[in-house]
Amino acid sequence: MRISQLFSVFLAFSELLAVKVLYHFEDDTVILPCGQLSNETIIWQGPVNYSTYGYGEIINPKLSKSTRLSVIHENGSLQYNLQIRHFSSEDEGHYKCIRGGSLKGVKEEFFTLTIGTRPINLRIEEEDSQNIVYGYLNRVLKLSCTVIHGIPNGKLVWMINNKTLEEETSALLVYSFKPKQEDHLQNYTCATKSDISQYSMERTVQLFVFMLPIVSISFNKTLGIPEGEDLSLYCNYSSNHEVKELKWEKMFPHNSQLDERSPYLNIKSINRQNAGKYKCTVTNMAGIASDIVTIEVYYPPTIHVTFEDRGSYKQLNCLANGVPDQYIFTQWEHRSDYSDLIRYLPDNGIGKLILPNTMGETDRHHDRGFYICHASNNVSLNGSNSFIRGEFFLKARGKPYFVTSNNNTQYGIKGQHGHLTVDFVSFPEFKNISIIGGDMINSSDNYNLETMRIVDKVYNKTVYVNGSRLVISMNIKNENDFRSYTIKLSNQFGSTTFNISLRSASCPETPEIMKIMPRESKVIVQWRARFHGGFPQSFFIQYRRRDVQYWNTIPVSDPRMHIDSIDGLTPRTEYFIRIYSKNIKGKSNFTDVILIKTGITNDSDSENLVFLVLIVPFLIAIGVLYWQYKKGNLRALERTSCFKRQPINNEVGIEGVENNVNEMQNNIEQNPVAQNLDVLVYSSIDRRAHLSIGQTVSYSTTPKKKPNYLEKRKVNKASVGQASGTVNTATKKGPDRLSYIEVSFEPNPNEYKFYIHGSENRTNYVDIDFSKKVSSYADSHRESDDDSIPQACAMQNYE
Structure with missing residues (x-):
């Protein structure tokens, strides 16, 4: 048998066994799939003469290209795929996968690998040097695409926006269609398509569509113009390429060409003989287009608005008078005194408006304002809006009312002058104002009134209206002034009230x-x-x-x-x-x-001991002295006192301290017996003693020495325990050391003077002036204590 016959037999056998012919470009990585059908090991064979390439996952090492071959297999998978890297002509030929199995036809799978080539010379016949193709609107356009195919022979495809328009297995593909307006400047792509790659080559052109001009003289095909005015028409056209000609024609009583070549047609002082149809014609490469407008010479209407109060309802009439005697009425406008738009109201079609009665609005004479109607007979004045307006001012009347922009909550600052502010409207004018709250009942001296433009919400629209502003002055003395105030206004139609809550808006006061x-x-x-201060404080x-x-x-x-x-x-x-x-x-x-x-110990037993040893005997002594006083034995009390008679204040204690610290502040409570004394009290200052008489005065005279900083010392008024004032007084001055006694006073004596007497004849040594103020404690270290200065609170007055 000859070789050609053997080859024919092989081809027939290959077709019988469904040989898969695969094309790949050189240097590609090729993968031939093969799935296992039984437990038998897969064998891969290939050119030449079905040589053994692989057994299972093992590649035949005797092959010259064994380094480019591999069997891809994953554990648990039945796939044993042959991979060929850097595909070349050496790899072309027939491959076979022997899979085993009971059926002979499925035991083997055949593949034929062939080197493919890419197509060349892809062209679009109609494109110019700028890659543009030209066509005409609604005329048939043919786009021709040619190519020299590669191996295998592929297809040509016409596409637009990745959407296939036409596809064919040919070296020439022609796409015919009629361009529409939306096709102008669209991109059309011709591409090759084969089994090797989806689109290996492609070429794109842009379509330019020649279109007829678009011509428009006016949106309204019939235009009315007042007699005697100048008529100006504009031929508005558009063309995507050069215009060859533009002309105007008058179409009555017979067609006649006007001597106009510009888009504008101007007629001075038009009259009724100029009425008729006017045509503008524009010509370009694609053809001719035109537009026609009818000119009617009219005079516009005059508008007059009347008002009818029919008791149960109110009616406004928009009366128009013009030629032609056919009118269009638009919705009415309701505007405020200052022309702010409040609302639109529907017209009944013949120029009449019935005002609706709206609860909460009409009774507050919110119907007050300008009412504007618009009517047209399609005649415009000098190119302006053809609708002519007419207006009427409705003077609504009723009881006064407070506008919606008022604040029910207003703010002030304690100890300062403030004011309450309200805006209101009253037509007719109000007769009486009453202010209820605090000391301002019916007090006309406490307020100012000013007529002005104010803000109100009328029919849910915020606008300016004519009104008045009432400003009530007040002196905020204490917290009780922060309360509710009621303002009442009255006119001939009735009265109305408004409540204001005055609140504080300041920093808190200093705690005590x-x-x-x-x-x-x-x-x-x-x-x-x-x-x-009006807010929660911490x-x-x-x-x-x-x-x-x-x-x-x-x-x-x-x-x-x-x-x-x-x-x-x-x-x-x-x-x-x-x-x-x-x-x-x-x-x-x-x-x-x-x-x-701070103390030595906070042990409760020690405190009890101090109380028993020091306080109890002291209380007993005070009780005895008081008993002697009641019996009239004053001398016994005078021997232990250096004070003249003065009342003992029961609210806060006064103490004497040594070196700015009174031991009583640390350990000793006030004497409850002495607090109730109302006798002539004297007490001697004994440098060996420490004594506290009730809540009037206490002192400590234990000798102590300190450096003499007298020239730099400052006096501090402070509160210790229940005492809120301490005065430091130097009693002896040496060259460089200072002995001193400190005496604490609180409260200030309000009926008797306080003296420091001599111990023998009660001679006045010192008079104490309680009206003076003193600064806080200071020594040489306080000069740098900048943060001890009280911080001022920035307050804002709210209206």
Whole structure:
């Protein structure tokens, strides 16, 4: 048998066994798939003469191209795919996968690999050098695409926006269609398509469509113009290419060409003989287009608006008079005194408007204002809007009302002058104003009235209206002035009221320290809150050691509690203490600075011992003296007193302290017996003694020495325990050391003078002036204490 016959037999056999012919470009990576049908090992064979390429996953090492071959298999998979890298002519030929199995026809799978070539010379016949193809609107256009195919022979495809228009297995593909207006400047693509690649070559052209001009003289095909005015027509046209000709024609009584070649047609002082149809014609490469307009010479209407009050309803009439006597009425406009648009109201079609009765609006004479109608007979004045307007001002009347822009809540600041402000409308004018609240009932001296433009919401539209502004002046003395006030206005139609709630808007007032109780390593502080300024306030305790410049701040977690403690202090150490409060407006001033000294121990037994040893005998002595006084034995009391008769204040204690610290502040409570004394009290200052007489005065005279800083010393008025004032007075001055006695007074005597007498004949040594103010404690370290200055609170007055 000859070789050609053998080849024919092989081809027939290949077709019988469904040989897969595959094309790949050189240097591609080729993968031939083969799936296992049984447990037998797959064998790959290939050119030449079906040589064994692979057994299972093993590649035949004797092959010259074995390094480019591999069998791809994943564990658990039945696929044993042959991979050929860097595909070349050496790899062309027939491949076979032997899979095993019971059926002979499925035991083997055949493949034929062939090197493919790419197509060349892809062209679009109609394109120019700018890749543009030209066509005419609604005329047949043919787009021709040619190519020299490669191997295998592929297809040609026409596409637009990735959408296939036409496809054919040929070297020439012609796409015929009639371009539409939307096809102008669209991109058309011709591409090759084969089994090797989807689109291996492509070429794109842009379609330029020649279109007829678009001509428009006027949106309205019939135009009315007042007689005697100048007529100006404009031939508005568009063309996507050059225009060859533009001309105007008059189409009555016979067609006649006008001597106009521009888009404008102007007729001076038009008259009725010029009425008729006018035609504009434009010509370009694609053809001719034109537009016609009819000119009617009319005179516009005049508008007159009348008002009818029919009791149950109110009616406005828009009366028009013109030629032609056919009118179009638009919706009515309701505008405020200042021409602000309030609402649109529908016309009934013949120029009449019935005002609706709207509860809450009409009774507040919100119907007041301008009512504007528009009518047209399609005649415009000098090119303006053909609708002519007419207007009528409706003067609505009724009881006064307060405008919606008023604030029911207004703000002021305690201790300052403020005012309440309300705007209202009253037609006719009001007769009486009543102000109810505080001391301002019917007081005409407390307010000012000004007629002005005010803001109101009329029919749900915010506009300006004519009204009046009432400003009520007031002096905000205390918290009781922050309350509700009622303003009542009356005119001949009735009266109306408006409520204003005046609220505070300021920083809180400075709190007041009531008691400070030192312990060994902490201090308990109790204070009294003052006016909060109109907002929730919180409190802050500040403290520092006397020899330290900077303050520590402790925020009080619960603003309802007016007692807190400072923990972690050093025993037997002097500390400055102050408090301030804060709200959303800012901070209050600081309280006066208080100097305290922490104790030795906070053991309750020690405190009880001190009470038994010191306080109880003292109370007994006071009781005996008081009993002697009641019996009339005054001398026994005078021997222990250096004061003239003065009342003893029962509210707050006065104490004397040594070196700015009174031991009573640390350990000794007030004498309850002495608090009730109302006798002539004298007490001698004995340098060996420490004495507290009720809540009037206490002192400590234990000799102590300090450097003489007298020239730099400042006097501090502060509150210790229940005492709120301390005066430091030097009693002896040496060259460089100073001995001194400190005496604390509180409250200020209000009926008797306070004196310091001599011990023998009660000679007045010192007069105490309680009207003077003193600054806080100071020593050489306080000069750099900048943050101790009370912070001013910036307040804003609200209207």
